[in-house]
Amino acid sequence: MQRQERVILHSDCNCFYASVEELHHPELHGLPIAVAGDPENRHGIILAKNQLAKKQGVKTAEAIWEAKQKSSGLVIIPPNYPLYQKFSRMAREIYYSYTDRVEPFGLDESWCDVTGSVHLFGSGEEIAREIRQRIKRELGITVSIGVSWNKIFAKFGSDYKKPDAVTCITRENYRKIVWEKPVGDLLYVGRSTEKKLRKKGIDTVGRLAQAPVEDLRLWLGKMGEILWTFANGLDISEVKRFDPNLNDNDREIESIGNSITTPRDLFNLDEVKLVLYMLTESVAMRTREAGFKCKTFAISVRDKNLMSFTRQQKLENPTNITKEMAEAAIHLFKKNYNFSEQSAIRSLGVRAMNLTPEKIPIQLNLFTDEERRIKQENLDKTMDSLRHRFGNNSVRRAITLGDTMSELDPKRDNVIHPVGYF
Structure with missing residues (x-):
């Protein structure tokens, strides 16, 4: 029996942040718009732009002052990540109505395998056109969708024609298109x-x-x-x-981790430190809640080209102290990544491994200030209780302040980055 040809879609929300902002600011219709970090802070770069700004030459990741030289009437809007996450979830709900095989890549992109759905909803192109129409009608934004028999060409198709388009890359036309x-x-x-x-x-x-x-x-x-x-x-x-509902309570705990595809690409070490601290705060809280300490800590890194790696190190002492875990994550990153030679980063993950119950006695180290560590652990647990009562962002570390990404809540959202190829 001949195996059925796969039918894979890649959906990419056009100018996602800027499109959502335009939808919520109708008074800006017809104006060049860019979503950008606060120019008074260190993150004064363009994160997204609408089609009009794009036509005027505005580019993602360039400085605000450079963008304004190209577009004198450019309207700068600060990012609203909770709003973008809401629209991302609504888009995925539409995808889920056609298939359970949905793999997000960032807030604005997703692969969908609809091979098992074509007998219900029609061909891959018909499904893609229906999704495109639904997102425009139900969410008020547009998507470009690529249709092919593999993930690589499906993504190529979504990039091929923008905005608001469907491109089919088949075995008959891929040589001409790709x-x-x-x-x-x-x-x-x-x-x-x-x-x-x-x-x-x-x-x-x-x-x-x-x-x-x-x-x-x-x-x-x-x-x-x-x-x-x-x-x-x-x-x-x-x-x-x-599966956005999967959590560590659904399985035997062998490790505790959290990963996130960042709302914008990360271009320097300061931005990476902020995200690593946010993720580690989440993992450390969950480790303490589960009554464990970890002996090994790991990070995963993925750049905007989907190249990825993981690194881990054995810790000097078993710990569930946020600061010690975050310092291990930052050390691993600095040791294994060089921004001058590699691309901007799109997703990061941290994981506490080799877990041991926190009540099991351990061999003390003569060169470690255990009294200070106990005070730090008790302070972390006090902050945990405050967060349980008033919300995860009620108490935050200074390193996570002053940046628009500090609005993210990795512990609540537990956002997962896509599974890689390697």
């Missing part, structure tokens, strides 16, 4: 990889697909073979089920 585009348009081809490929005369996806795989492996290692596979439409990675 292969003629610049090699940098392919997922996982970052700036550094694109530069290496162009030096070898590979400037389009088609030339990448037709290059000898042995040469690509020689130039780029294992990644060269993977990119060749993607360019030829041979990606077989699954769309992972995303």
Whole structure:
């Protein structure tokens, strides 16, 4: 019996933050709009822009002053992440009405495997057009959706035509649509990889697909073979089920972790420290609530090109103290990531591992101030009780203040980043 061809969608909300803001500020209709960090703070960069601002040359991640030089009438709006999360959840609810295989990537993008739904709702293109119409009608924003038989080409399709469009990439047309585009348009081809490929005369996806795989492996290692596979439409990675209701109480606790796809890309160490502290605060609270200490701490990092890695280290003393866990996370990151050589970061995760009950006696260290550690642990537990009573953001550390992302609540939302390819 012949296996059914997969039908995968990739939905991308157009100019997501700016579109949501336009919807809530009708008086700004027809004006160039950009969502940006506070120019009085260190995060005065463009996070998102509407179509009009885009046409005037405004780019994501550039400084506000640069954007205003291109668009003198540019309206700057501070980000409202809780509002964006609400719209993201509403969009996913629409996706869930067609399939349970929904894998988010950030607040504005999701893959959907509708292979098992075509006999109920029609072809992949018909499902995509229905989703596009529903999101416009029910949410008031637009999406671009790619339809293909694999995740890589589905995402390529959602990027191919914007805004408010559906693009089908099939086995019959992918050479014309995908292969003629610049090699940098392919997922996982970052700036550094694109530069290496162009030096070898590979400037389009088609030339990448037709290059000898042995040469690509020689130039780029294992990644060269993977990119060749993607360019030829041979990606077989699954769309992972995303269950927002799953928590550690539903299974035997072997580790406690939290991950988040950040509302904006992270470009420097200060931004990473803020997110790591927010995540660690959540994990440390849950570790204390469960009555554990951890002997090992781990981080996971994923950049905007979906390249990812995990690192872990054994701790000097078993701990559930937030500061000690956060310092371990920051140390691991600084040791393994260099912004000058790598891309901006899109998601981070932390995990407490090798857990031990907190009441089990441990061997004290002569060179550690245990009295100070006990005071710190008691202080953390006092803050836990305040948060239980008044909300998770009622007591916050100074490092998380003064940034718009401080409105996020990882412990409550427990946002999960997508499963990677590697």
